[in-house]
Amino acid sequence: MSFKIAIIGAGSVGFTKKLFTDILCVPEFKDIEFALTDVSEHNLQMIKAILDRIIEANRLPTKVTATTDRRKALEGARYVISCVRVGGLEAYADDIRIPLKYGIDQCVGDTICAGGILYGQRNIPVILDFCKDIREVAETNVKFLNYANPMAMNTWAAIEYGKVDTVGLCHGVQHGAEQIAEVLGAKSRQELDYVCSGINHQTWFIDLRLNGRPIGKDELVAAFEAHPVYSQQEKLRIDVLKRFGVYSTESNGHLSEYLPWYRKRPDEITRWIDMSDWIHGETGGYLRYSTETRNWFETEYPQFLEAASKPIDPEKRSNEHASHILEALETNRVYRGHFNVKNDGVITNLPQDAIVESPGFVDRFGINMAAGITLPEACAATCISSINVQRMSVHAAISGDIDLLKLAVLHDPLVGAVSTPEEVWQMVDEMVVAQAAWLPQYAHAVPAARERLSTSQVKTREWAGAARRSVRSIEELRAEKAALAQAG
Template sequence: MSFKIAIIGAGSVGFTKKLFTDILCVPEFQDIEFALTDLSDHNLQMIKAILDRIVEANRLPTRVTATTDRRKALEGARYVISCVRVGGLEAYADDIRIPLKYGIDQCVGDTICAGGILYGQRNIPVILDFCKDIREFAEPGAKFLNYANPMAMNTWAAIEYGKVDTVGLCHGVQHGAEQIAEVLGAKSHSDLDYICSGINHQTWFIDLRLNGRRICKDELVAAFEAHPVYSQQEKLRIDVLKRFGVYSTESNGHLSEYLPWYRKRPDEITRWIDMSDWIHGETGGYLRYSTETRNWFETEFPQFLEAASKPIDPAKRSNEHASHILEALETNRVYRGHFNVKNNGVITNLPQDAIIESPGFVDRFGINMTSGITLPEACAATCTSSINVQRMSVHAAISGDIDLLKLAVLHDPLVGAVSTPEEVWQMVDEMVVAQARWLPQYADAIPAAKERLSKSKVRTREWAGAARRDVRSIEELRAEKAALKQAV
């Protein structure tokens, strides 16, 4: 087989390498072209060097090109994969820093909550540019695989306004299933069967079976509470499991910021999180991790390049969906996964226009979703609250309506639990002004926002958050890595 895959945001070096090696694990896919594109030529050249080394080491006919000209990369592409973060770490830092001034303490801030909503405002105009270019330059009927957050908002915009065949992909379901298999003592992950459904980052394991035996709530609660690690790292998720009756896919830190109950007061935050790793609830945890990872890759590039000389091992193919979807579409080897698509009746008690994440099967005929799923009422209520925020956020990003943007932020569950309307109005003004260079749709609203900020009397405070850690230096990371290696 010979076809072209374009990867937008390919400067996300580690993730691009994973997608690349996964796809090359499919025997039929060796004679294909990968077209890498990114705003940073520096990052492009680094990832291209790594991928070229993989191709050379494995003696493959695979072709790798890299260009900052997105349209050139898209020419004739059958598949387009997006891994972009518009505004980079600079804008992301504002997504965390500014809401903290108003008492909103986020762990990640990339899906909803104040940070996720502004992230969507930056991404959606760019996503629509991608879609326009895909329609004009890619192969007719090209499929757009979106990995970028905020997943639901980006996918919603691409489908409803971009008019491109789009699926959103995430790995939260796989990671949650791995945890469940471990606590239940499964010999293999394949021993666990499940139906997981909801919306991205709020997906629920509504049916669990271990070797065909149905797992009830009480058994799952007992298994998590008995686990020496997860009982401490996932305290909030376990509490939600006890109250809702089903386990959520998303990490302790992520889940905490989608709900109005656990991060509303600093003392509550420290009660429910765990500081052993960023993902369990640390203030700005993913921002710290992303900063360290960028610094680490820049410094340790020779080691990454050396590692690329190893043969590709199909046994180590990851559970990221992309390679498996492409394999099913091209070879008709059926793949079952969980995909972000427009609802259209798949989940009976969520809005029809929402982007849901639910099981489906892929073959030559495309992605075929399993329809007629009904969520438990509490899960549906929680998802619907987020969907309403997502819908307003998408429409605000399309229209440049700053009042609608403020209403979207006001209706966010955690923001509403912490902030008053006056605080929300000022916070959004401050975030839009700070990120103006990435928000072209709000250009006409910026002067008035600046004027309001100059006269505002809403009090704010400067603080690091309830549970903040400093960004570690390269030397500290090296020492930590060495210590872990010695312990093993």
């Protein structure tokens, strides 16, 4: 087989390498072309050198090109994969820092909440630029695979306004299933069968079977509470399981910021989170982790390049959906996974225009979703609150309507539990002014926002958050890795 895959945001080096090696685990794909594109020439050259080393070590005929000219990379592509973070860590830091001034403590801030909504405002205009190029220069039946957050908003914009055949991909479902299999004592992940449905980062395991035996709420609660690690790391998630009756796919830290109940009082936050790793609820945890990862990669790049000389091991192919989808579409080997698509009857009690995440099957005829799923009422209610925010956020990003943007942020569950309308209006003004370089659709609104900020009487506070950690130095990271290696 010979076809072209374009990866936008390929400078996300670690993730691009994973996608690349996963795809090359499919024997029929050795002759394909990867076209890498990114706004950073520096990152592009680093990842290209790594992928070239992999090709050389495995004696493959695979072709890799790298260019900052996105349109050139997209020419003739059959598949386009997006891993972009518009604004990079600079804008992301504002997504965490500015809401903290108004009492909004986020762990990740990339899906909804104040940070996720502004992230969507930066991404959506760029996503539409991608879609324009895809329509004009890619293969006629091109498929766009979006990995970038905010998943639902980006996918919604690409389908509704970009008019490109798009599927959103995430690994939250797989990670949740791995946890459940472990606490239930499964010998392998294959023993666990499940139906997981909802919206991205708020997906629910509504049917669980271990070797064909149904697993109920009480058994699952008992299994998690008995686990020596998850009982501490997933306290909030377990509490939601007890109250809703079903387990959420999303990590303790992520889930905490999508709900209005657990992060609204600073003195309560530490009760529900765990500081053993960023993902369990640390304030700005993913920002810290991402910063450390970038610094580590820049410093230790020679080691990454050396590691690329190892043979590709198909047994280590990851559970990221992309390679499995491409394999199913191209070879007709059927793949079952969980995909983000427009609802259109997939989930009966969620809005039909929403982007839902639910089970589907892939073969040469495409992605075929299982339809007619009904969520438990509490799960649906929680999802609908986020969907309403997502819809307003997408429409604001398309129109450049700053008033609609403020209403979207106001209706966010955690923001609404913490902040007053006056605080929300000022916070959005501050975020739009700070991120103006990445928000062209709001250029007309920036001068007035800046003027309002100069005369505002709304009080803010300088606050690091309830559970903040400092970015660790390279020396500290080295010491920690050495200690882990010695302990292992």
